[in-house]
Amino acid sequence: MTFRDLKHLMSSLALIHCSFWPCTSNASIIDFQSLALTDPDLSHQFTFDGENEQDRLEDKVGDADLIPRPFGSGTANDIEYAKQGYDETSESVSTSRGPGNDFAQGAGLHNASVNLNDQFSYEVIFQPKSTEISGGNFNLGYILNTRVNNDRGYFLVQGNAPLPSTGQQLSSTIGDGFAERNQNLILSQVEADHWYFVAGSYSINRDTNTTDFTNYIADLTNGETVLRKIGPFSNSGGPYPTGGSPLGIGGRWDAGESFSGQIDEINLYDAEKDEFIFQQHLDSITGGNSPFEINKIAHDINSNTTTIEWNSISGKAYAVDASSDMIEWNELDDGVIGKKDSTSFTDTEVSENETKKFYRVREIEE
Structure with missing residues (x-):
């Protein structure tokens, strides 16, 4: 399977997920x-x-x-x-x-x-x-x-x-x-x-x-x-x-x-x-919880910042990590308080020399 095929498959799965979720409404x-x-x-x-x-x-x-x-x-x-x-x-x-x-x-x-x-x-x-x-x-x-x-x-x-x-x-x-x-x-x-x-x-x-x-x-x-x-x-x-x-x-x-x-x-x-x-x-x-996942990553060229948005629970604490290789992770913030439905975090530690950057969000256990 080529990278193009894999990318297409991932998009299709995301589309299927979105089409089924609204049934809980x-x-x-x-x-x-x-x-x-x-x-x-x-x-x-x-x-x-x-x-x-x-x-x-x-x-x-x-x-x-x-x-x-x-x-x-x-x-x-x-x-x-x-x-x-x-x-x-x-x-x-x-x-x-x-x-x-x-x-x-x-x-x-x-x-x-x-x-x-x-x-x-x-x-x-x-x-x-x-x-x-x-x-x-x-x-x-x-x-x-x-x-x-x-x-x-x-x-x-x-x-x-x-x-x-x-x-x-x-x-x-x-x-x-x-x-x-x-x-x-x-x-x-x-x-x-x-x-x-x-x-x-x-x-x-x-x-x-x-x-x-x-x-x-x-x-x-x-x-x-x-x-x-x-x-x-x-x-x-x-x-x-x-x-x-x-x-x-x-x-x-x-x-x-x-x-x-x-x-x-x-x-x-x-x-x-x-x-x-x-x-x-x-x-x-x-309708229960939305699946816990990152649903949007947007990079602003002018400010050189990246904003991550994920499905969240009101009042719950989250941590945001970043990595360049998905092996070693750097914690950006461990106290982001969730809002109803979705929460966002803006990464201001973006280097102009970085060619790729991965993000993950973790739930903090109380």
């Missing part, structure tokens, strides 16, 4: 809903889609239909339906929290009794309206939770321990007290109006009276396509409620301390799901 919330429905462990699904309020509060898989649960001076009308979801294929519901103390005014959603197993997982897609919660004794916004007596299943909360919280975090707390010994801190600072995908898997160990759990998060608004893993974490305070327990969505299991924001999707599973499953589900929304 069809990813959407409705694709996520459909994929979740294929899982036999899916026990409850809340999409908040429908023609009327009853449809929107319906459990699409189980029998845990929701009802509004206002508190204080709040009313059922404080719940807003048919809000724009993460994308145009779905709607969301907006739960509310008024000014004042934790129980002054607001409304969440409620079901009197859901049955959870010793192994449990969830996924939530939601958007907080504010970066903090203030004015109360605790400053917590409950997004997904259950409780029976002293067993807490605070699976997803805006805010964290110790109390009072600043309401700036996302956390998951299981067991006999809202304390750091029972809590996995998922995110230290939420961003208002950002859509998040958060998931968790939980397993109760009855012999040791502990619960092991791992959480995952992606900031959809920032274009994150790879889950960040937080955990595994093992508490010291026992289990979450199993058997029949009240369910709170966008508010406490009983009433009060509601979450101010929009909730697009909630899936509950009667099994401990792993990272691979959650990542598959995230991919069904985002």
Whole structure:
């Protein structure tokens, strides 16, 4: 095979790659809903889609239909339906929290009794309206939770321990007290109006009276396509409620301390799901990662500089190397922070005597 033939073959392969990649652009919330429905462990699904309020509060898989649960001076009308979801294929519901103390005014959603197993997982897609919660004794916004007596299943909360919280975090707390010994801190600072995908898997160990759990998060608004893993974490305070327990969505299991924001999707599973499953589900929304590769190299004759561009993940660190023979490599920069979709780096160390120069980009492991 001649060099010309090889060059032609390489171009053809690149063309084939480009022609197949756009198929992922069809990813959407409705694709996520459909994929979740294929899982036999899916026990409850809340999409908040429908023609009327009853449809929107319906459990699409189980029998845990929701009802509004206002508190204080709040009313059922404080719940807003048919809000724009993460994308145009779905709607969301907006739960509310008024000014004042934790129980002054607001409304969440409620079901009197859901049955959870010793192994449990969830996924939530939601958007907080504010970066903090203030004015109360605790400053917590409950997004997904259950409780029976002293067993807490605070699976997803805006805010964290110790109390009072600043309401700036996302956390998951299981067991006999809202304390750091029972809590996995998922995110230290939420961003208002950002859509998040958060998931968790939980397993109760009855012999040791502990619960092991791992959480995952992606900031959809920032274009994150790879889950960040937080955990595994093992508490010291026992289990979450199993058997029949009240369910709170966008508010406490009983009433009060509601979450101010929009909730697009909630899936509950009667099994401990792993990272691979959650990542598959995230991919069904985002389309997954573009292949990690350099997609453009441009040389500027006037400035004698070369710019390299590659497919990247927002927030991830990359290193750029150069070589004249592809054997010995010189590191040009080891701290290029990735942007959404693509990132570029300009090499200013170009010698006029160089006849050829090769580049490579490496992901920096955290």
